[in-house]
Amino acid sequence: MKKILKKYQPYIWLACFAIFTLASFLIGFQPGKDISINFEQFFIEMITFIPFLFIIIGLFDVWFPKAKIEKHIGQESGVKGIILVILLAMLQAGPLYGAFPVAYILHKKGASIKNIFIYLGAFSCLKIPMLGIEMGYLGWKFTLVRTLVSLPLFIGVGYFMEHHLKDKNFTIHDIKNKP
Amino acid sequence: MINNAIIFISVSIILTLVSFFMDKKKTLAGLKKGLMMFKNIAIPFLNILILVSLLIYIVPPKIIQEYLGAKSGALGLAIAAVVGSIALIPGFISYPIASMLIKQGASYTVVATFMTTLMMVGIVTLPLEIKYFGKKVAILRNALNFIIAIVIGLLVGLIL
Numbered sequence: 001m002k003k004i005l006k007k008y009q010p011y012i013w014l015a016c017f018a019i020f021t022l023a024s025f026l027i028g029f030q031p032g033k034d035i036s037i038n039f040e041q042f043f044i045e046m047i048t049f050i051p052f053l054f055i056i057i058g059l060f061d062v063w064f065p066k067a068k069i070e071k072h073i074g075q076e077s078g079v080k081g082i083i084l085v086i087l088l089a090m091l092q093a094g095p096l097y098g099a100f101p102v103a104y105i106l107h108k109k110g111a112s113i114k115n116i117f118i119y120l121g122a123f124s125c126l127k128i129p130m131l132g133i134e135m136g137y138l139g140w141k142f143t144l145v146r147t148l149v150s151l152p153l154f155i156g157v158g159y160f161m162e163h164h165l166k167d168k169n170f171t172i173h174d175i176k177n178k179p
Numbered sequence: 180m181i182n183n184a185i186i187f188i189s190v191s192i193i194l195t196l197v198s199f200f201m202d203k204k205k206t207l208a209g210l211k212k213g214l215m216m217f218k219n220i221a222i223p224f225l226n227i228l229i230l231v232s233l234l235i236y237i238v239p240p241k242i243i244q245e246y247l248g249a250k251s252g253a254l255g256l257a258i259a260a261v262v263g264s265i266a267l268i269p270g271f272i273s274y275p276i277a278s279m280l281i282k283q284g285a286s287y288t289v290v291a292t293f294m295t296t297l298m299m300v301g302i303v304t305l306p307l308e309i310k311y312f313g314k315k316v317a318i319l320r321n322a323l324n325f326i327i328a329i330v331i332g333l334l335v336g337l338i339l
Contacts, residue, residue, distance in 0.1 A: 010222045017229045031236065038232035042275060046228060048184035051217050052191040058213020059198050062205045093216075095269060097304045100311040117320065124298040124324075130270050136183050137274040138281065138290075142339065146291055149334045153327045154299075160323065165316065175310045 053132045057093070060128060066091050074110035082155065085115045089122035093130075099123040100172075107172040114162035116172070121154025220271055227272045231279050244284035251289065259289045260329055263296030264321075267303045288336025295328035 017039070024032020069088045076084050085106070092099065102123075103116050111119075126147065134143045198206040247255045268276070277290050300321050301308065308317040 010226075013226045013229055014222070035232050035236045038235050039228060042228040042232060043225075045183075046224065046275070049187040050224070051214070052184075052187040054213040054217040055191040055210060056187075056194055056213070057216065058211070059194050059206065059209040061212055062209035063198065095267075095304075096298065096301055097307050100308060104311060120320070121299070121324075125295065127270075130298075132187075133271055133274050134294075136187065137278040142287065142291075142335070145338050146294075146331065146335050149331050149338070150295065150327075153331060154324075157320075157323050157327060161316075161320070164319070170316065171313075172311050173313075175307075 049136045050133070053129070053136065056132065057129045060091070064091060070105070070109075073106055073115075077112065081112070081115050082118055082158075085111065085119040086122040086126065089119050090126050090128050092123055092127055096120070096124050101174075104172045104174050112162060113165050113170055114158040116158075117161040118155055118158035121150075121157055125150045125154070220269075223269070223272060224275075227275055231275050235279055235283065238283075240283040243280060247280060247285035247289045249286040249288075251286070255286065255289045256292055256329060256332060259293035259332065260296050260325065263293040263328070264300040264325060265302050266297060267301070268297060270298060273297055286336055287339045288332045291335035292328055292332030295331050296325060299324040299328055 020032060021036040021039075023029070024036065066088060069084060069091070072084055073081075073088065089099075092102070099120055103120060106116050106119060131143055131147070134146075195206060195210065198209065245251065246258060251258075273294065277294055280290055280293075281287070302321070305317060305321060308320070311317075312320070
């Protein structure tokens with residue numbers, strides 16, 4: 001019983017909403033009808049571009065494997081190093097805390113403090129899947145401006161962190177080995 | 180909205196065709212991967228759309244304009260920055276919310292600040308971040324990102 005509940009838990013809201021909408025139309029409950037019309041518009045907006053965005057992301061994933069770029073991290077320095085970490089970050093997906101283990105790997109591979117923080121910055125605002133969805137919802141202008149404004153600022157954060165931490169025994173812990 | 184669909188559909192078709200001519204197997208793997216990813220977010224995404232549909236009905240645009248609009252000033256910016264720093268909303272799901280806020284009269288500054296803190300500052304995940312970077316570095320990174328998120332918001336608002 002518990003297992004069944006757990007399996008269907010994600011669908012509870014959808015089911016409630018479906019029942020609510022159906023009931024609203026049956027008894028002529030105007031707010032319910034209005035809400036379902038809102039939902040219909042949002043749903044059409046979503047279904048007409050998000051699945052295609054994911055097709056693009058999936059293709060990207062097979063043609064530009066992250067492992068290939070990761071191999072070069074740490075060896076390259078200067079502008080090339082910065083571009084490399086930004087590219088690597090752009091290919092990722094998921095929440096920021098998923099970037100911390102990668103930061104540990106970069107650190108172990110010899111990436112500079114600056115590049116590690118640039119990586120985290122790029123991870124949080126330049127991921128390609130995010131940019132795609134942002135363009136779809138907020139327009140390419142907003143996305144372009146936000147990206148161009150953010151880029152120099154988080155590179156600045158990288159330089160600041162390196163300047164601030166370079167004589168302070170900076171290290172990143174692997175929390176798997178150190179509970 | 181229609182433009183969006185046209186752009187995304189044509190880009191995905193062109194890329195798929197190009198990819199297919201170059202490598203059949205890779206293309207199929209990519210398509211499969213993409214659809215799997217879509218499947219994983221579909222239900223949470225629909226739930227958020229339900230929530231947004233409800234909110235847009237319940238919260239009058241006037242309130243959003245007052246607290247998050249162009250004239251909300253420092254208060255709107257503070258609300259956006261603080262909520263964005265605390266909330267743990269996956270990026271994907273936050274965009275319909277952002278788009279709804281703009282349509283209802285929130286300013287670009289407020290929305291850009293909210294989105295940026297959401298992505299770059301994590302109060303809830305701070306304990307985890309401390310485990311990786313140590314207390315001082317983690318707090319410093321979050322504080323710095325909090326500040327630049329506000330700067331980003333102000334600049335985006337200024338330009339758009």
